[in-house]
Amino acid sequence: MLRVAVVGSGPSGCYTAQSLVQRDPDVQVDVLDRLPCPYGLVRYGVAPDHEKIKSLQNNLRTVLEHDRVRFLGGVAVGGPRGIPVKRLRELYHAVVYCVGAATDRRLGIPGEHLTGSWSATEFVSWYSAHPDAVDEGFLRGVRSAVVIGLGNVAVDVTRMLVRGVGELRPTDMPQGALDALAASGVTDVHMVGRRGPTQARFTTKELRELGGLPGTEVIVDPRELALDPAFAEPSALSALPAVQRRNAEVLRDWAAAPPREVDRRIRMRFFLRPVEVLGQDGRVAGVRFERTAPDGHGGVTGTGRFEEVPAQLVLRSVGYRGVPLEGLPFDATRGTVPHLEGRIVRDGVASPGEYVAGWIKRGPTGVIGTNRPCAKETVTSLLADAPALASQQVPEDPLPALRAAGIEPVPWQGWLAIERAEADLGARLGRNVVKLANWDALLGAARSG
Ligand SMILES: Cc1cc2nc3c(=O)[nH]c(=O)nc-3n(C[C@H](O)[C@H](O)[C@H](O)COP(=O)(O)OP(=O)(O)OC[C@H]3O[C@@H](n4cnc5c(N)ncnc54)[C@H](O)[C@@H]3O)c2cc1C
Ligand SMILES: NC(=O)c1ccc[n+]([C@@H]2O[C@H](COP(=O)([O-])OP(=O)(O)OC[C@H]3O[C@@H](n4cnc5c(N)ncnc54)[C@H](OP(=O)(O)O)[C@@H]3O)[C@@H](O)[C@H]2O)c1
Known part of the structure; x- marks a missing residue:
């Protein structure tokens, strides 16, 4: 099995995971997100009154429920409480950064x-x-x-x-x-x-x-x-x-x-x-x-x-504007990570096993669907590199290493519990589903699951 970490569960992360498992039966993917909730800007950007576009979450959900894909929420990469970029690279054969563009111009x-x-x-x-x-x-x-x-x-x-x-x-x-x-x-x-x-x-x-x-x-x-x-x-x-x-x-x-x-x-x-x-x-x-x-x-x-x-x-x-991730190269003018066909470029050379897709690769333009061909290009590069990457020794399961770093991921069951809590809140307020709006409420609900 080739073990791949996809960082970010927005459209580009989900399309990357989907393309990987569809195109290679020997790939297993962990999709990591700093939030306990998946779907990136589809959940946290697409306007609430655009219900049809919001329902694309159901398509992304089928990706994250694939038997060779695992969602690990609450896992930040980089930052004071996150897993460092270098350490993450040691835990997987390949890492694809799909972290979007979190700030504004x-x-x-x-x-x-x-x-x-x-x-x-x-x-x-x-x-x-x-x-x-x-x-x-x-x-x-x-x-x-x-x-x-x-x-x-x-x-x-x-x-x-x-x-x-x-x-x-x-x-x-x-x-x-x-x-x-x-x-x-x-x-x-x-x-x-x-x-x-x-x-x-x-x-x-x-x-x-x-x-x-x-x-x-x-x-x-x-x-x-x-x-x-x-x-x-x-x-x-x-x-x-x-x-x-x-x-x-x-x-x-x-x-x-x-x-x-x-x-x-x-x-x-x-x-x-x-x-x-x-x-x-x-x-x-x-x-x-x-x-x-x-x-x-x-x-x-x-x-x-x-x-x-x-x-x-x-x-x-x-x-919007991409933010630099400590340990990754960054083009401050474009607000993106430099790459060649999705391969991250360090000092002018493609870095083995490190990739990008989505807004952090192209810049903050394009609709949800634009991220699909973008992710496919990256996956094509990754799978072409796979024979060389597979020789790297990686742990059977990176979870113990994440826990050793003080990170307790929110599993898919935790996210399903958040969904139930949001349905319950809606019922109590006489509305449909109502989103939980703070960390304590989200993590409390996730733990109850
Ligand atoms: C306000 C707004 C409304 C939009 N509305 C529409 C619309 O109606 N229709 C449409 O087609 N397109 C819409 N778009 C565009 C669409 O949302 C984007 O094309 C798409 O979300 C980009 O996907 P992405 O995966 O690159 O980034 P994102 O969707 O931003 O996903 C990035 C993910 O990475 C995670 N992440 C970030 N940093 C880290 C880290 N360090 N460690 C771990 N995880 C991390 C984030 O939590 C997030 O889940 C909208 C965009 C915006 C800004
Ligand atoms: N319903 C949907 O499908 C939907 C909804 C939301 C977002 N999205 C997509 O998400 C992406 C991001 O959307 P966005 O609206 O953030 O970005 P955008 O489409 O790039 O628009 C940015 C706007 O800001 C203006 N601007 C930039 N710098 C400026 C300055 N210094 N002073 C004044 N104006 C300035 C630009 O004007 P200039 O042209 O003059 O630079 C442009 O009008 C887009 O691809 C968009 O289509 C899609």
């Missing part, structure tokens, strides 16, 4: 760290019940919010800010976040991009969904659309890739729509680059933007004209 502008200015990562972790999330009182006293960025995460957090509690109650959102959203006084969300509508990164299905939210109107200023050369010239619009063309159609319809009597408004803004988060008494009071103009090469330049948008909450949704 920074804007690097004054006021970014004022109270009331948070990354989308922090906000998403809170409403997703990530046990490391902190309740920052995100919505307290907020009427107007600015969301910076025009990606799908920006669309998610914008939608969560205006979704009615009636629509969120059937989801697995933690009770604290549901209560805070129910009490929210947010009436205006300004979703702001530094480039034009045809350079936005969101996809049409996600964009269109904003227009169908009850009691909410999407406002687009036709004068701002006209700043995009593609809108001024109809033949330029039809020459765009399908997603951009369809996005443009949706935005043009919204720009032409008459105003409605609604409780909440999403104002979609373009060609505004954030230059300062404004504060008053140490709290966010708004954002100062500079008007930009297309530079003719897909980018923008500043125009020296400025605009201020009042807000009590700023969510910076400008992309």
Whole structure:
């Protein structure tokens, strides 16, 4: 048996494990995760109201229940209480790092760290019940919010800010976040991009969904659309890739729509680059933007004209970022681990038995399905190396070594107990499944199993 450790149980970790056991009957896989819960961002990122995408957890579950795959939760690699990278490599013939991109990119502008200015990562972790999330009182006293960025995460957090509690109650959102959203006084969300509508990164299905939210109107200023050369010239619009063309159609319809009597408004803004988060008494009071103009090469330049948008909450949704793992090489510019076809590269040379897949390999873009071919490429490299790797002496079972390092993994049965506890909590609250939102509750439930 070739013993492989996959670090991370998100989509890339699960697809790596699946590809390994499907393609080689002599491979046994341990999937390690620092959390007691599997599925990575499918559990802790995909928005709670996207139940169909959330249900992909069922597909990932079949991988982790395969008889040659074992889930070991609560096992961090690296860090003060984790198993060191070097030691892990001694316990397995090969290790595949699928650790995702856990933090956020920074804007690097004054006021970014004022109270009331948070990354989308922090906000998403809170409403997703990530046990490391902190309740920052995100919505307290907020009427107007600015969301910076025009990606799908920006669309998610914008939608969560205006979704009615009636629509969120059937989801697995933690009770604290549901209560805070129910009490929210947010009436205006300004979703702001530094480039034009045809350079936005969101996809049409996600964009269109904003227009169908009850009691909410999407406002687009036709004068701002006209700043995009593609809108001024109809033949330029039809020459765009399908997603951009369809996005443009949706935005043009919204720009032409008459105003409605609604409780909440999403104002979609373009060609505004954030230059300062404004504060008053140490709290966010708004954002100062500079008007930009297309530079003719897909980018923008500043125009020296400025605009201020009042807000009590700023969510910076400008992309995620990989974090370095002690003992692994790291490309600080890209926020990824350097690799060649999935083989980790140390000092310019592929390191035997060490691999990467997913966001830590490619950077923080791509949907769940993108991780499948990415994982396959890595597995192809690993299996090509397998004959050389198999000669390494490794323990029959690495569990005693993990325990000797002070780590008591949460087994699959422990995760199933967490699932039962979340169903019980939902029943007690008169809801469906409700997620446990802190370490003590998760580990307590896991131990009971
Ligand atoms: C907010 C948000 C919403 C999204 N919504 C959608 C969507 O609706 N549809 C869609 O198709 N895609 C969506 N995506 C994209 C999708 O989630 C990613 O493509 C995918 O999750 C990346 O997979 P991954 O396995 O590389 O990373 P992750 O899913 O982040 O998994 C990484 C795993 O590694 C574990 N880990 C990290 N460090 C360590 C360590 N040191 N030791 C042990 N374990 C560790 C983490 O706990 C985690 O479980 C969304 C992304 C975000 C950020
Ligand atoms: N429903 C879904 O399918 C779903 C949901 C959520 C996430 N995802 C996927 O997850 C991945 C990550 O999504 P994401 O939204 O985090 O990233 P993203 O798609 O890369 O979008 C990041 C946004 O931030 C902007 N930005 C970056 N730096 C900036 C700066 N300094 N100032 C102002 N704006 C800045 C970008 O603008 P520029 O273009 O100008 O750089 C872009 O609009 C994507 O592939 C996404 O599709 C999918």
